[in-house]
Amino acid sequence: MNAIIEKLPTGIPGFDSVAQNGLPKGRTTLVAGSAGSGKTVFAAQFLSEGILKYDEPGVFVTFEESPDDICRNIVSLGWDVPQWQREGKWVFVDASPQTEQETIVAGAYDLGALLARIEGAIRRIGAKRVAMDSLGAIFSRFDDQSGIRSELFRIAATLRGIKVTAVMTAERTEEHGDITRYGVEEFVADNVIILRNALDAEKRRRTLEILKFRGTNHHKGEFPFTIIPGEGIVVIPLSSLELKQKSSDIRITSGNTVLDEMCGGGFFRDSIILVSGATGTGKTLISTEFISGAVKQGERCLLFAFEESREQLFRNAIGWGRDFKRMENEGYLKVICVYPEVAGLEDHFIKMKTEIEAFKPHRVAIDSLSALERVSTAKGFREFIIALTSFIKHEEITGLFTSTAPTLLGGATITETHISTITDSIILLRYLEMNSEMRRGLTVLKMRGSMHDKSIRQFTIDNTGMHVGEPFHNISGILAGRPVHVETVEDFCKLGRLLKGTE
Amino acid sequence: MDGKIVLHLYVTGGTFPSENARANLKRLCQERLGGCCQIRVIDVLEQSELAETHKIIATPTLLKLSPKPSRRIIGDLSDSDKVIAGLGLCIDKLQADQEEE
Incomplete structure (x- = not known):
């Protein structure tokens, strides 16, 4: 009994990483979830990915919807089930209710015919995978529920005997409570996965949790996922990505010489830099300089803009002496403008990941990251940032994210609190009211693994970009947004000399 | 020939309910x-495709294919009254027909 349980890679993107290489091979896994949580998609995708990626035929046992309905619903996800049926790679066992006939019960019965049909279908196409969707429907059709439970157990045991890996789906009545309505888990499931589609602060958030895999490992906790047309379920593995990050001591330019000096010689490659400040302090400018600095060195950049349109961005860049259009034409730059509200955070993540994988940039700039806060819950946003930074670091890309502070003077952003421990460098931009004049200040708050300039520098902006000047002297409270002139010893001496009349 | 009753009984091998169902039927x-039934017994272990065609889930299952409408009864058929009622045959008419013959 202590034999190591092998895993079967499902091929569902992200899932195998969470499940540490897949589902327990030759076993049945229960996938439980409330209505609309994606159970049927999971079941169908388990078979589809098997056919597409591993050439493993599959049997789909449907208890609820007719095979035609299922085909219709999942063709939109990009799986050509009718074609696979013709090729003998996908077979339906239709156990859905036959509407035209009512069933009369007259004496003892079992589900022997169903089992024989499943076994027969497996034999006919040499199936390695079986999906059963969904068990609730069969319980509602037969009165003898304990009998049905033991029959399902018998089916699971039979499948195990013929070394077929199976997924059974079952309904949950509530998101947090009993695993399933009919207590199936006690009988069939050594392995339980829960899909959730919870409403939190007016936003839907899909998560997947592996509750147990008997005798084998998996990552714990809830992992966000999304369902994308053409791809199906994509799980976003969070913690499973984090540990592989390498760190580089190669320096790269920020695009601004003085800022490079302040950082002790530039940013580190594959580091994450957060630029935080109120609106108009120069965050977009810093990301523009970051991009043009890279392009000058022949590096490729990808800019995700969530606040401004293409036209606005390009006009801004021209105003600072940078030509985004030319950079794009030469293939060094790709600018992607998306309105945050068009999709959920998970979908944004997948899209960004796809774009990064396709363009293979050296640098990624996101302006601004905080705009994405609007479309998510705090928890979801934190997970998004962790997933994104892990991915960017893993690809050895330098990432520069901007974050907009809610107040003009001082203030921390929510993005900052979520991200500050993950970022390698933090640059703060602040407005300063001095002598009835608004000035801009910049400081490098954090530079992981390196000495850096700790002063707060004044900077100005003109049609050639950003000019970082001298540190502010005798001023305190800049970061808090309340600059105060500080008297120094030197000032006292000067005052003394004035009073004595020597000056 | 109108009175001919066509019944298909789906069983799984020689299990108790299956054996009982055969005997009861x-x-x-x-x-x-009145003995005028055409009965066919199908073992799903040998002919799973036929079970597939008729979408049989439970065994034993009794299918009445003729006269229409078709009917489906599951169980070992030990409850005779329920089976008779379930088949939806007009027994009186059946007996009357036979008497005429």
């Missing part, structure tokens, strides 16, 4: 249906 046919 035979008895029922003789005692209550």
Whole structure:
């Protein structure tokens, strides 16, 4: 009994990483979830990915919807089930209710015919995978529920005997409570996965949790996922990505010489830099300089803009002496403008990941990251940032994210609190009211693994970009947004000399 | 020929409910249906495709294919009254027909 349980890679993107290489091979896994949580998609995708990626035929046992309905619903996800049926790679066992006939019960019965049909279908196409969707429907059709439970157990045991890996789906009545309505888990499931589609602060958030895999490992906790047309379920593995990050001591330019000096010689490659400040302090400018600095060195950049349109961005860049259009034409730059509200955070993540994988940039700039806060819950946003930074670091890309502070003077952003421990460098931009004049200040708050300039520098902006000047002297409270002139010893001496009349 | 009753009984090998169902059906046919039944017993272990065609889930399952409408009864058929009622045959008419003959 202590034999190591092998895993079967499902091929569902992200899932195998969470499940540490897949589902327990030759076993049945229960996938439980409330209505609309994606159970049927999971079941169908388990078979589809098997056919597409591993050439493993599959049997789909449907208890609820007719095979035609299922085909219709999942063709939109990009799986050509009718074609696979013709090729003998996908077979339906239709156990859905036959509407035209009512069933009369007259004496003892079992589900022997169903089992024989499943076994027969497996034999006919040499199936390695079986999906059963969904068990609730069969319980509602037969009165003898304990009998049905033991029959399902018998089916699971039979499948195990013929070394077929199976997924059974079952309904949950509530998101947090009993695993399933009919207590199936006690009988069939050594392995339980829960899909959730919870409403939190007016936003839907899909998560997947592996509750147990008997005798084998998996990552714990809830992992966000999304369902994308053409791809199906994509799980976003969070913690499973984090540990592989390498760190580089190669320096790269920020695009601004003085800022490079302040950082002790530039940013580190594959580091994450957060630029935080109120609106108009120069965050977009810093990301523009970051991009043009890279392009000058022949590096490729990808800019995700969530606040401004293409036209606005390009006009801004021209105003600072940078030509985004030319950079794009030469293939060094790709600018992607998306309105945050068009999709959920998970979908944004997948899209960004796809774009990064396709363009293979050296640098990624996101302006601004905080705009994405609007479309998510705090928890979801934190997970998004962790997933994104892990991915960017893993690809050895330098990432520069901007974050907009809610107040003009001082203030921390929510993005900052979520991200500050993950970022390698933090640059703060602040407005300063001095002598009835608004000035801009910049400081490098954090530079992981390196000495850096700790002063707060004044900077100005003109049609050639950003000019970082001298540190502010005798001023305190800049970061808090309340600059105060500080008297120094030197000032006292000067005052003394004035009073004595020597000056 | 109108009165011909066509029944298909789906069983799984020689399990108890299956054996009981065979015996019960035979008895029922003789005692209550005047013996004029055409019965076919199908073992799903050998002919799973046929079970697939008729979407049989439970065994034993009795299918009445003729006369229409078709009917489906599951269980070992030990509850004779329920089976007779379930088949939806007009027994009086059946018996009257037989008497005419």
